[in-house]
Amino acid sequence: MDSHGQQDEQRIVWAVVDTGIGPLLLAATREGLVNVVFHATDAVRHRALGRLASRLGGEPVEAPGSPLLAEAIRQVEAYFAGERRAFELPLDWSLISGFNRQVLRELAAGVPFGQVVGYGDLARRVGQPGASQAVGAAMGSNPLPVVVPCHRVVESDGGIGGFGGGLEAKRKLLALEGVLPEPLF
Structure with a gap:
């Protein structure tokens, strides 16, 4: 597949953030945050990323520095630190209908x-x-x-x-x- 063809695929980026309730997997598409997964051990993360790939198409890429994920990570960390009461993030609702x-x-x-x-x-x-x-x-x-x-x-x-x-x-x-x-x- 040429690089142009890959652009048409749904790009899924992900990162794991440590929180007061354990590691959370955050995944996002161009539309917004698409998935948050509890207890993101290697095995759980592997299964969750496999589900995302099959539901949304495209291979999830670890990219904690991508702008959307970086902002989601900042907001999640602030929430767990008691410094944020509401999330202001674009959400991708495509996993649920x-x-x-x-x-x-x-x-x-x-x-x-x-x-x-x-x-x-x-x-x-x-x-x-x-x-x-x-x-x-x-x-x-x-x-x-x-x-x-x-x-x-x-x-x-x-x-x-x-x-x-x-x-x-x-x-x-x-x-x-x-x-x-x-x-x-």
Whole structure:
């Protein structure tokens, strides 16, 4: 393939950033941040990059210095340092569609730092009042956790609810945002 042909491919850049909840893989396309993956050990990273290549086409390239990733890394680090409350990054929603995308966009736009929402409340906000289980599934399929804050969705009875990154990570994120007391250990 000549160099012109490669330009037409989706360019995916990625980097790993160390955070208070362990290493996060950040991946971006020309459109914006496309994927955030928890517990980004070598094995997890390898699987995640393979999924991205097959879903989006093109081979992901490690490029922490690319302008979009550098800004995403700065914002993620500032968030974990307690210096940033909102992410201001272009997002590429191409890994998710339909109801799940609708719910996640509402979550990103409508549930700010330090607040939580119930699964049922979020279902009502997108006009599907009976769909709290579907909202749970949408949170589980969130390709942009932390940045699209599925950790802010909790059970109406006060339970913390599930979390793709594990409950310890969810507790730490909610503690960082002042919703829960800091874990003692």
